Amino acid sequence: MRTPQLRQALSAPSLLHTARQCFLEIPDDPSCDIPLVDHLMAGLALFGLKYPSLLQFDEDRRAGTTQANLRALYGIEQAPCDTRFRERLDEVDPRALRSLYRHLFSQLQRGKGLEGFSYLDGHYLLSLDGTGYFSSSKVHCAQCGEKHHRNGTLTFYHQMLGAVLVHPDCKEVIPLAPEPILKQDGAKKNDCERNAAKRLLMDLRREHPHLKLVCFRQPCVDRDLRRTTMYVRRPASPQNYLIPAQVFSAGHDKPIPL
Ligand SMILES: [Zn+2]
Numbered sequence: 001m002r003t004p005q006l007r008q009a010l011s012a013p014s015l016l017h018t019a020r021q022c023f024l025e026i027p028d029d030p031s032c033d034i035p036l037v038d039h040l041m042a043g044l045a046l047f048g049l050k051y052p053s054l055l056q057f058d059e060d061r062r063a064g065t066t067q068a069n070l071r072a073l074y075g076i077e078q079a080p081c082d083t084r085f086r087e088r089l090d091e092v093d094p095r096a097l098r099s100l101y102r103h104l105f106s107q108l109q110r111g112k113g114l115e116g117f118s119y120l121d122g123h124y125l126l127s128l129d130g131t132g133y134f135s136s137s138k139v140h141c142a143q144c145g146e147k148h149h150r151n152g153t154l155t156f157y158h159q160m161l162g163a164v165l166v167h168p169d170c171k172e173v174i175p176l177a178p179e180p181i182l183k184q185d186g187a188k189k190n191d192c193e194r195n196a197a198k199r200l201l202m203d204l205r206r207e208h209p210h211l212k213l214v215c216f217r218q219p220c221v222d223r224d225l226r227r228t229t230m231y232v233r234r235p236a237s238p239q240n241y242l243i244p245a246q247v248f249s250a251g252h253d254k255p256i257p258l
Contacts, residue, residue: 007111012048012073018107019044020075022100026092034080039088041074048073058082094180101177102207108174117167117174123212124165127173128200130181130193134158143182145190158182161196163204176204 008014020041028036042061049069051057060066061079070076080088108114119125134144140156147155159181164173179200181191201215 007113009107010111010113015104015107016041016044016048016073016075018103019100022097022103025099026096032088034078034084036088036092038076038078039080039085040092041076042070042079042085043089045070045074045076045079054082054085058085094178098177098203098207101175105174105176105208114165114174117165117170118212119167120214121212123214125167126163126176126204126213126215127166128161128163128197128215130159130161130196132157132159143180145181145183159193161193161200163200179203 020037023037023040026036026040042057046054046057049057049066051060057079058081061070067079070079114124117124135155135157137153137155144156144158147157149155161179161181163176163178165176166173177200179196181193181196183189183191204211204213
């Protein structure tokens with residue numbers, strides 16, 4: 001598969017500029033000393049600069065080289081301290097970040113970055129998988145999932161459902177907006193991966209109504225989505241993950257011959 005050439009719109013400075021513009025749209029409290037956009041860009045820098053931990057980033061943020069990189073690439077004049085960083089990012093509704101994923105995906109489409117990713121009859125392969133990113137027996141919030149153990153102890157957790165476009169011949173993947181698996185407002189029951197998948201696919205369909213997708217997922221989604229999204233029955237073995245043994249065309253219950 002041909003590696004897409006680096007195009008100006010897809011260069012790091014251009015993508016980071018898009019990120020900053022999208023973050024600026026998120027409502028902020030003007031009385032805060034460091035604007036929310038800089039907290040969000042610092043979150044991006046943490047991963048972009050490949051820091052192994054938030055602690056390491058916190059220790060380095062005032063060092064000359066790091067400060068220069070944060071200013072030049074991420075537009076951050078003053079990086080927030082560890083505690084403030086967590087507090088302010090905790091307040092951000094994950095849905096507010098969807099527009100960034102949408103804009104970056106459009107940029108990728110315009111820059112022909114999706115070339116070579118289509119796999120089956122012009123469809124893109126969409127892989128969904130859940131992952132945990134927080135677990136504690138003490139610290140918790142109203143949106144925490146709760147796991148009650150047999151010995152009477154309780155674990156609080158947060159998970160999310162990741163979504164990426166994949167291609168068997170390409171080691172890179174194209175991430176789409178993930179869906180948090182959180183206890184919904186006022187709900188007594190835990191949220192689950194299945195419900196998160198429904199929300200994720202509904203949002204994806206609304207934001208990309210013409211994107212042809214084959215989804216690696218059991219047909220747990222609503223009928224409306226099944227009419228527009230092909231799906232693959234999940235293979236039993238992870239090694240076969242990218243071999244669509246059974247592909248179902250949109251709106252049909254019988255597999256289509258490959
Ligand atoms: Zn929580």
